[in-house]
Amino acid sequence: MRVCTPPEELAELRARQARLLADLGVLDAGEDAELAAVVRVAAAVTGVPCATVNLLDARWQHQLAPHGFAGASTPRDESLCSATTTGAPAPQVYDDLASHPEHASNPWVDGRRARVRAYATAPLVVDGTTVGTLCVFDEAPHAFAPDAGERLADLASVVVALFQRRRQARELADLAVANAAARDQAEAAAAHVGRSEAFTRALLEALPVGVVAADADGGLTLFNRVARQWHGLGDAHTVEQLRLTPEVVEAFGLATVDGRPMAVSELPLQRVLAEGRVRDVELAIPSPDGSPRLLRASGDRVVDAAGRVTGAVVALMDVTAQRRLEARLREAALHDALTGLPNRALLVDRIEQALRVQEREGLPAALLYCDLDGFKAVNDTLGHAAGDAALLRMAATLSAAVRPGDTVARIGGDEFVVLCPGTGSESAAHALAARVGRVLGAPTDGGPPLRSSTGVTLSRRGDTPDTLLRRADAAMYAVKRSRR
Known part of the structure; x- marks a missing residue:
């Protein structure tokens, strides 16, 4: 309104x-x-x-x-x-x-x-x-x-x-530009050098991102406040005695995003010294609770007025929460919200994989299209909560009835699909459908027996996910019409 x-x-x-x-x-x-x-x-x-x-x-x-x-x-x-x-x-x-x-x-x-x-x-x-x-x-x-x-x-x-x-990143960039201008002015007037250095140190300590630096020989020269916290160093700790070595990699637990310890040549600072620049390199370090903290690193060489390389600086941003959120969003996009089963998008992807296996090895896949009988009456007479409970029981029962490598998906209101790769024959597919029917019809403590109209089909060479699903859907409706 x-x-x-x-x-x-x-x-x-x-x-x-x-x-x-x-x-x-x-x-x-x-x-x-x-x-x-x-x-x-x-x-x-x-x-x-x-x-x-x-x-x-x-x-x-x-x-x-x-x-x-x-x-x-x-x-x-x-x-x-x-x-x-x-x-x-x-x-x-x-x-x-x-x-x-x-x-x-x-x-x-x-x-x-x-x-x-x-x-x-x-x-x-x-x-x-x-x-x-x-x-x-x-x-x-x-x-x-x-x-x-x-x-x-x-x-x-x-x-x-x-x-x-992005607003914060732009503000940080503006701050860095302002600092660079202040530093240039200070270098032009020797009387202001000390003040500029103090300002730079204060700025580095205040930044909400990690900043690390090394000299041209790989000796560490700077860890700002955030970088010290992430690497488990106290505020009084100095890094001048540390170098880019395997011992430093082991001491800080530096690893790739898949958990493999990094080689010295893979370290962002070392790559900057070797390559001149890195952008958006991701790495992991342990957080206080032992879980990996994911960092995104970007850096550049430091050169003097004569163009000689004097060191490297790398900025680190914590992207752990962002990556976890992206993982949750991917999970939500590929799974049914109520049952947690794969949705149509993930089912289609797995059908495509099964069809590729059939092209290589000649083993067809069985597809069972299951429609929960009487679901509308449950919703209309007992309410949506009872309907949701029936769908959850259907999902659990189907998942328990199939093999570990099979896929049970919910693709519509009361429509479920079971994909069984490598089934082999029409008789094996119908035997699987009969087993599913027996399991669904068995009484449980969670409610009355379930009944499903189940259509069965085997994949053929040249099938697509769409043609296979349409054929199984038609088989399901044929079963449903035969019961009227």
């Missing part, structure tokens, strides 16, 4: 949003792979084809990283997302906008710009002000999951974190 805001407050809000967008520098940042990845995940986890980041300045709505449609800048007053920028911002989820009078006449709904029906949005709040939204939509109505708003809000916080991280 749109909140009526006094004109003077609305003008101040729009001015504040425009200032924040200029400060963040996101409108002129160009293509952004990380932002595009978050937008794609937003579409995947909510089950709709289109998603985008909407940003609002004084007059316009700008669409960043649009997924599933072209995207454009359009007048702010027509924006669906601007309703969330006043009042208390919160996620909004609409299965069908056309059924809401306050939105049915919006140009994005009634056909003047688009025909958006399903729509969900979460606000992007920066420094206490909503500057836009992360939204997903479809031109057809869509029944969103009950937690769609929460999951979209989680992804909106990732977008805000990306914006703030």
Whole structure:
């Protein structure tokens, strides 16, 4: 519901949003792979084809990283997302906008710009002000999951974190430029050298990133405060006696991201001395709890006025939380939220692998397409909680009935698919389907027996995931019709 805001407050809000967008520098940042990845995940986890980041300045709505449609800048007053920028911002989820009078006449709904029906949005709040939204939509109505708003809000916080991280990086770069200018001025006047060095030391100690340096012979000359903390060194510790040696690698636990101890030649500082520059090299060091801390390193050589190499400097950024979040997002994009089973995207990937094995070795795969009978009646009479419980039992029962190398996936409301590579024959596939039926029909303490209409097919040479799934789906419907 749109909140009526006094004109003077609305003008101040729009001015504040425009200032924040200029400060963040996101409108002129160009293509952004990380932002595009978050937008794609937003579409995947909510089950709709289109998603985008909407940003609002004084007059316009700008669409960043649009997924599933072209995207454009359009007048702010027509924006669906601007309703969330006043009042208390919160996620909004609409299965069908056309059924809401306050939105049915919006140009994005009634056909003047688009025909958006399903729509969900979460606000992007920066420094206490909503500057836009992360939204997903479809031109057809869509029944969103009950937690769609929460999951979209989680992804909106990732977008805000990306914006703030880039603003911080730009501020650090500006600070470094200011420091370089101050240092150059100090070097031009000998009387200011001491003050410049003190300023540089204070700046290095205050930076929220690690900074390490070595001389041209590989002797360590600098660990700032953050680098000392990460490497387990006290503030009073000096590093002048340390060199880039295997002993230092072992003492600090320096490793590649897959846990292999690094060779001296792989160390970012050593690579800078050898190659001149490194960018975005990742490594791991132990954190206090023993888990790996993932660092991203970039560095350059230090040269004197005559062009001689005098050392190397490397800046380190802690990307542990970012990598963990990326892993969770990848997991969410490939697994069903309710059951934790692989979703359609991961199933298709595994079918492709099974088909490649068949091309090489001639062993077909069996595909079982299982539709839970009576599921709609359970939902309608006992409620969605009972329906979810039945789906969870179905997932657990199927997983227990198959081999460790088989894949059980949920690809729709009550539709499950079992992929069994290397099954060999039609009779073996039907025997597997019969076993699944017996296991499902056995009574359990968790509820009444389950019944599934199961279609069975074997893969053929030349199959694609789509043709194999369609054939199994048709077999399932044939079973269902035979029971009527």
